[in-house]
Amino acid sequence: MYTPYLFQFAQVHEEFRIPELLSIAELHSFTVQIPEDIDVTRPFVVLGLESDDHARLLAKRCILIKSICEFYARGKNYDELHATTRTMPSKWARFVEDASFKMNVTAYNHTIPQTRARDVVEDFSYMGMLGRIDLKNPEVTFVCYEEYVDKHGTTRDKHEGDGEFREVFLGRLIEEGTARPLAKTYDVKKRKYFGNTSMDAEISLLMANQTLASPGKVIYDPFVGTGSMAYTTAHFGAFVFGSDIDGRQMRGKEKVPGIIRAAAHYGVDKRIVDLCTFDVTQNPWRCGEMFDAIITDPPYGVRAGAKRLGRKPRPPGSTPRPAVTPPSQPRPDDQPYIPPTKPYELSALATDLILLARYLLKPNGRLVFFLPTVTDEYEEVDVQTMLCEGMEVVANSLQDFGSWGRRLITIRKTTSEKYEPPSFKPTSTSRESPKDSDAPDHVPAHKDFRMKYFKKFNKDEYDT
Amino acid sequence: MVRLITHNLLACHAKGCTTNNFPLQFKDVSIELREAEFNADFLKGLLPRIEWKALVDAARQLGDTSLPLEQPEMVDDEFLKNLHHVLLEMHIEEGAMVCPNCSHVYAISNGIPNMLLSEHEIA
Structure with missing residues (x-):
């Protein structure tokens, strides 16, 4: 049996909200009822949950949830709201006699003048609460949210348009979202070690939630870089392996590797199991089905280009390269051998990553990664054609940067x-992935993303 | 770092090196013991992936004899505690791992192994 709950979301990353809470619900083995006509762009959403405990679990873990209330009523205006509220006194009947209480009246996209806020509270006097009013530690908190349309960019007086809200909601507070402050804790600016490709803390936390990270799980990042996602997955209790083709990213300049220093600062270094330098296309993993999740932000060629071992092809007409022979003498210790690398094209990388994940993940394990896409050219089928047998898309959320964006898959x-x-x-790609045969000629919009990016997504220039 | 759990999951992957390429042999290693977080679910989850003989041999080579030669069928607390210590608390900071088959030397520096292959070793 679902009862309606009122969710208040932070007004960022709209497309990530529902996938995140579904992931956390899956982690704790419960379900959420989502209405079909849901508008994910609005900050207030009414969803069905089976108990207050489920609401608390979500509020404690979801980065994008600001609060969850037991839903009472909604209305285009206060008359509508009160009319509905009056029909359901049973909702608060158990608090009437002696529970201390308070009521919050707040607005989204607006500031309510204090005098009117007070009137709003008075108007609810028919609820007949007999208990003491306690603003500090009430047993019950009622909340009344007014949602205004975004007037961003217009000049206006402080309280202009007061009362002209889009909709008003009433509920009883169950739990404030307590996971949001983690974005501050893991802020890259305050981190002991980071690089120019470090992932924003809030997104790293969202990614960690998508992996269903929890104590005892094993998670792997094959492009670990400076370790942004290692910290957040380890924060939620998972044990993390990381690898990267470029050891300098993981090490930094001091003796203790940078990732370990930052992890120690966060108190999660005991859960960073190991870091290894290798090319994921030439990887030394002895067996498959080891990891509960793979989380990664593959380099897509703008700030850092993806590389794999090998040499770039020579231009046509040039003299062929001399045959490669093993080094005759062992190298001195202070001169590590740096093998040559060649670029790794993004669409090939993405397809390979999914095949690798199918091999390395335990059944039901998850692969969570970012795929940059060109906004005008992206099609749903781009993601579908990357898939191989036995791998299914659970969520696909866009972070929009205008002419391009990145999708958390x-x-x-x-x-x-x-x-x-x-x-x-x-x-x-064509040999191992059976779904490719359906659309053999489909070229995904993220192919050659680097080149498109530097040509400023001007189609005329790169189509010719 | 380079804990025995990692050592147990890595094999030589040079071109053509497909037999007798595991376990890698430790050479000139320096070991540190550091306490790690105990989690029984983690250990039980990875146990099916562990090559038992390789683990026991590696632990004995590094001076720890707490694990039985045969993998016990009963997983009790005492066993998990020893397994936890061997898998997670022994760190190899410096030295190398050498492939028993092709003799590729994988150097370990500041706890991070370099598993990159040279040009003549990639497929």
Whole structure:
């Protein structure tokens, strides 16, 4: 049996809200009832939950939830709101006799003058609360939210348009969102070690929630870089492995590797199991089905380009390269050998990443990663064609930057069959992925993203 | 870092090196013991992936004999405690891991192993 709950979201990352709370609900094995006509762009949403405890679990873990209330009523104006509220005295009957209480009257996109806020509270006198009013530690908090349309960018008086709200909501507060301040705790600016590709803390936390990170789970980041997602997944109790083709990113300049220093500052270093330098396309993992989740932000070529071992092809007509021979003498210790690398094109990387995840994940494990896309060219099918048998998209949320954006893709391994490790051959996409045969000629919009980015997404320039 | 759990999950991956490429042999290693967070679910979850003999051999080579030669069928607290210590609390900070088959030397520096392959070793 679902009862309606009023959710207040932070007004950022709209497309991430529902996937996040569904993930946390899955982590705690309960379900959320989502209306079909939901408008995810609004800060207030009424969803069905089975108990107050579920609401508390969500409010304690979801980064984007500001508060969750037991939902009483909504209305276009106060007359409508009061009319509905009056029909359901049973909702607050158990608090009438002696519970101390208070009522918050707040607005979204507006400041309510104090005098009117007071009137609003007085208007609810028919609820007949007999208990003491306690503003500090009330047993019950009623909340009344007015939602105004965004008047951003217009000049106006402080209280202009007061009362001209879009809708008003009434509820009883269950739990304030307590996970949001984590974005401050993990703020990159205050971190002991970071780089120019470090991921924003709020997004890193959202990604960690998408992996269903929890104590005892094992999570792997194959492009760990400066470790942004390692800290947040470890924060939620998971044990983290990281690897990167460039060891300098993980190490930094001091003796203790940078990732370990930052993790120690956050108190999560005991859960960073190990960091290794290797190319994920030439990886030394001995077996598959090891990880509960793979979380990563693959380099897409703007601030850092993806690399894999090998050499770039020579331009046509140039002299062929001399044959490669193993070094005859061992290298001195102070001169580590740096093998040559070549660029790793994004669409190939994405397809390979999914095949790798299918091999390395336990059944039901999740792959969570960012895919940059060109806004004008993106099609749903771009993501579908990356998939292989046994891997299913759970969520796909866009962070919009205008002409381009990045999509947080969450994929679940739905199969318990065993697969061979991927070959990482440049042609592997058409051979290993059966879904490709349906649309053999589809070129996803994220192909050659780097080139498109630097041509400022001007189609005329790169189509010719 | 380079805990025995990681050592147990890595194999030599040079081109053509597909047999006798595990476990990698420790060479000139320096070890540190550091307390780690105990989590029984984590240990039980990874146990099916562990190559038991390789783990016991590696632990004995580093001077820890708390694990039985045969993997016990009963998982009790005492066993989990020892397993936890061997898998997570012994850190190899410096030294190298050498492939028993192709003799590739994977150097470990500041706890991070360099598992990159040279040009003649990639497929």
